[in-house]
Amino acid sequence: QKEVEQDPGPLSVPEGAIVSLNCTYSNSAFQYFMWYRQYSRKGPELLMYTYSSGNKEDGRFTAQVDKSSKYISLFIRDSQPSDSATYLCAMRRGSARQLTFGSGTQLTVLP
Amino acid sequence: KAGVTQTPRYLIKTRGQQVTLSCSPISGHRSVSWYQQTPGQGLQFLFEYFSETQRNKGNFPGRFSGRQFSNSRSEMNVSTLELGDSALYLCASSPDGNEQFFGPGTRLTVL
16 A cells, blocks of 8 residues: 555546645655646646645645645645646655655646 | 756666766755656655765665765766666755755656
């Protein structure tokens, strides 16, 4: 079993929809949680970086962490065609610097 | 600030050869991490350097090695290339190993 599980999709939504992306993890040592966006043939772009349980908002993006359930989410409001990409969750232990990634969810926002 | 740069962007090698990839981090960042991305295994951590010292190493064979220079630039080397080494190699830059910012990657094809 992988340490981080992420539904690969693909996920297709109409423009303006609210998108929900999720990851579950098994290792309770993970303390830092990130979401990256990766366009085709590009490197991952850091969207959100969170530490504690709860919500963090940045523009149209909201990251949610529930450590008791070992579950993290990324919500995208008012989705745009330019949001079409692969979204990767990542996490790391407190003392380590290496990131453990989910397999990524491919999102398409249709105009 | 300029982002992370990686050279070359594309590389074609044959089995048995060796290859060296280069990464220039964001100015002021002292931590450089390397990751391998393949369709089957996703993003996997190779190693991390901070102030010229390797701090963490992933579960890859000894054919994969790296180093960091005093100006924080980093190189990774893969010797005796195998077909399975074909991948996108990503470099991530960080001030201290926490938030990590990725470059565009080097796409290596081994024939």
